[in-house]
Amino acid sequence: MSPTMRAVIKKALVFVSFYPLLLAWPVMAQMAAKKGHLATGKAVYEEICFACHGLKGDGKGPSWFNTKPSPQVFINSVYMSRLTDQYIFNVVKYGKLAVLKREIPDKKFESLAMPSFGAVLEDDQIRELIKFERAFSQGGPQSAEMREIFDAACAVCHGKTGRGDGERASTIQPAPKYFVSDAQPSPMNLTDPQLMARFNDDFLFSLIKRGRIGSIEEDKFDTMQPFGQVLSDKEIWSVIRYIRETFVNSNREKGYAAQKKK
Numbered sequence: 001m002s003p004t005m006r007a008v009i010k011k012a013l014v015f016v017s018f019y020p021l022l023l024a025w026p027v028m029a030q031m032a033a034k035k036g037h038l039a040t041g042k043a044v045y046e047e048i049c050f051a052c053h054g055l056k057g058d059g060k061g062p063s064w065f066n067t068k069p070s071p072q073v074f075i076n077s078v079y080m081s082r083l084t085d086q087y088i089f090n091v092v093k094y095g096k097l098a099v100l101k102r103e104i105p106d107k108k109f110e111s112l113a114m115p116s117f118g119a120v121l122e123d124d125q126i127r128e129l130i131k132f133e134r135a136f137s138q139g140g141p142q143s144a145e146m147r148e149i150f151d152a153a154c155a156v157c158h159g160k161t162g163r164g165d166g167e168r169a170s171t172i173q174p175a176p177k178y179f180v181s182d183a184q185p186s187p188m189n190l191t192d193p194q195l196m197a198r199f200n201d202d203f204l205f206s207l208i209k210r211g212r213i214g215s216i217e218e219d220k221f222d223t224m225q226p227f228g229q230v231l232s233d234k235e236i237w238s239v240i241r242y243i244r245e246t247f248v249n250s251n252r253e254k255g256y257a258a259q260k261k262k
């Protein structure tokens, strides 16, 4: 059997076996709705979160330039749909570093931090790799040498085409539509210009060299801080509900359609 044929069959099988989960998707998405109040969520968002994530959820709040990487873009519905409510809850309550280091009470929770490659890649190779990566969203040539490195080191999580749907991203939904990684956070979709614009080259260099945890701890790049001391659980569920209903759900289908066209 040819490799392409095998891939087609594998894809079909994945689709069949996960079909019941597809049906369960709307139920999952409603979890925050049950636990939170929209009005409370709006109040919390406009008091705290807007400063970085922006009133419109575009990440361009007053602190857009002060944090590196820039704050997450909530109106990127394709990215946000890949994050489960429980992941968002944990990030807001305990901070992203604690989640990545699994220092949270929820032990069942899967988390996968971007690993470090400083031991296996030269600095010059990392710089070339960043150019290769940028070409996923910006177009332009991708060198064959970097393709080899990418396939060997990155594709297992980020996928051969850079969509964040590699094997270790472990789909619970067929990719790319409704792709959710059960290892949270899901590997970045490198083909998405809106998301890649959050990262400058210095950050990407630190990320690839030291990994996500190292880039936060050793190089002091920013990340999502914990808000568990200032917000109650109810308030956190409420703000998640607000984010889902206001920024994510409203343009989800549009987001997938745009991604499919590419």
Ligand code: HEC
Binding pocket: 044, 045, 048, 049, 050, 051, 052, 053, 063, 067, 068, 069, 070, 071, 072, 088, 091, 092, 096, 185, 222, 223, 224, 225, 227, 239, 240
């Ligand atoms: C001081 C700035 C700042 C404030 C205030 C802030 N955030 Fe963030 N947030 C960030 C940054 C920076 C990131 C990107 C972190 C990264 O990529 O590791 C982020 C990422 C996130 C993410 C995505 C995590 C991921 O893995 O992609 C969520 C969800 C989030 N914030 C929710 C909130 C909520 C809810 C509030 C309000 C209670 C809030 N943030 C307030 C800076 C902020």
Ligand code: HEC
Binding pocket: 069, 112, 113, 114, 115, 117, 129, 133, 150, 153, 154, 155, 156, 157, 158, 168, 184, 185, 186, 187, 188, 199, 204, 207, 208, 212
């Ligand atoms: C074991 C899985 C894994 C491998 C291998 C991997 N990554 Fe990642 N990568 C991730 C995860 C998970 C994230 C999301 C991290 C986050 O949100 O904190 C990520 C995020 C990223 C980001 C975006 C930064 C961010 O904060 O979201 C870039 C760029 C990236 N990886 C590049 C690479 C490159 C280049 C390679 C190969 C040299 C690579 N990755 C290998 C898992 C992986």
